[in-house]
Amino acid sequence: MSLAEPAALPVAASAAPRLHVLKRFTSSFKVSLPAYLLLLPSLAFLALFTYGAMGRVFVDALYQRATPKAPVRFVGLDNVSAVLADPAFTGAVVNNLIYAVGTAIPSIGLALLFALALSRTNAVTSALRAALFLPVLIPMVAASALFLFIFLPNVGLLDYYIGRMLPVLPNWLGDPDIALTAIMVITIWKNAGYYMLFFLAGLQAVPEDVMEAAHLDGAGPFQRLRYIILPELKPTFLFVTVIATLNAVTQVDHVFVLTQGGPSNSTNLVLFYIYQQAVEHYDVGKASAATLLTLAALMGLTALSFRTLANREGGP
């Protein structure tokens, strides 16, 4: 595979274009050989730990054993259909969709709000930016352990303050109707500050002269936001949306720490489902099949968004 790549290198492109294909190939290969040797160590590690593992998942997804003592046998796509027919998996997908939308929109909205409010740099905004960025610095596992105490029924921080006003104290993590929302709140708290950074960077790129011109033309703050700032921030929006979606699928540390997917599977997300299949059910075939499905969905989504991103940037 790696042998086919030299053609893509700029060095190769500048080599004599009209030579015989094979000759061109060997000459370009000679030129880039040292580069490959230098890349070899990282390629070896990538192959071992990334592509190797992916290949293994692909193979494992095709095998299954009928009974515990029976040997594994090739079953084709049976694992995939078994995963799709599993109500726990469809439940996890639905939860994950709710979770993705419910975390991405509020955290992006908050991030934009923070960035707009704190776009000018002075001592106060710097301090506020640092404060808003703080949750990003706390590892998710540590943050979840903190929230475990905040959400403790009756005696936690939340119940201590808010609980006084409510007639019945909610069991934040123990009630299937509330638990997923509680998990989403943590994610929003954790990620909004991170996305704010991207919007702050994006705001720096809004051309000063256009803003001034609009100002002179009598455009109010809202009109400037609507017609200049937001259109300029479109690439940032797209990028942050992709990151937020990926986070919604790959970050499940708080589910591990706080709820283990419960109560009654109400906070079970796709990645946690895969973990359960692999570890609790000890069903490598089904876990691999679910991994493949997730990977395919994520890659499709990413490809789609980056193509849109490229189109926008390439356009006039």
Add this chain to the structure above:
Amino acid sequence: MLFSRRLVLGLAMAGTLAGALAFPAMADGPTEIDLFFPVPVDGKLARDMGTMIKEFNEGHPNIKATAVYTGSYDDTLIKTRAAIKAGKPPSAVIMSANFLLDMQIENELTNLDSLIAADGTTKDQFLGQFFPALQGNAVINRSVYGVPFHNSTPLLYINADQAKEAGLDPNKPPQTWAELTDWAKKLTKREGDKVTRWGISIPCAYDYCGWMMETLTMSNGGRYYNEEFGGEVYYDTPSMLGALTWWNDLVAKHKVHPPGATPGPAVSTSFISGNAAMIMLSTGSLTYVRDNAKFNYKVAFIPRNVRNAVPIGGASLIIPAGLEADKQKAAWTLIKWMTSPEKSGWWSRATGYFAPNMAAYKTPDMVEFLNKNPDAKTAVEQLDVAKPWFATYKTVPVRKNLEDEVMLVLNGKKQPKEALAAAQKAADETLKPYNAETSLKLP
């Protein structure tokens, strides 16, 4: 020349890598063994384990044991299985006692019978050292697969100060469900509709919930699973229905138990903070309660409806399958040393679990400790009525089939009867492959 310099550089890097990837040379000297150990309760245990292994190595110059911390019980199972798959199993593991059957079904355990025979003892003599209640989880098909290391039973913890205040005598703790319900009603404090202190709290998170359901079902005369065969559970039975209905009544009818599923740490915290007057928790929490409670507390047997009976919990030492003979022997030496009366007693005092080795309670240190902390006796006395912890094919998913439904009931989303029927159906489905190979494989 640039080219050759690059080439040399590249080769040098590749060389370093190859060196790093090559296996370290085999060294002569003491047999090196790894012990995987989880810390299910609190962080101090890791230090105690280090002390213990150091002492072992000093007393056994031809064995060099290393203790490897592997997280929770579940994590330890994952890591052990990963190591076995990679062909480098650890020599000994402290494994949650109810995972042994599943591991035996998957051929991941060493049968310890031959090691016991090689010592010149019989199986009965060897097992006779341990409390009878612990043997069920260590013996599978009449062969020994695990050695009990630290164990627990559920206990009823009572805030004695609050009981006195409510006119109840903490020295005569509730013995039946009826008495417990009565106590809980008297201990619950309300301001209007709002409860400011709960009479009783029973934990329900994955793992704990199943254990508590087994506790209540057993006190109601029932069984959770077939102790002799890993393919059956008894969820849709009158005894379990009674257990879940009573638990649900405490929540929904009497309103003396907090609604929803409450994890273990939340239950112990609300007890410590005086927010729950009585709780059911493992003996493993006793040291924590003893160190943190700023009030007088009492521990008592789990009350009965039909009979006094509780499941055991805790962990056993196992030797994974596929080890070299010398490592197996060294691991066996370590296991026997760790489960000896002295070490067993020392570990019990450090952790709050009880010592599985009966002789541990005759050592002078232990006698002195029990005189100072009479509450530690209750767990040992309750062992007379203890029975094995549920263990089936795919223990965890089968347990979860029940727990998900129990959580729905405690949240008021399902009635006990239909919840248990659904749990039974789901569990039967999970157990199907094993039954297809055993009970339903007919000539």
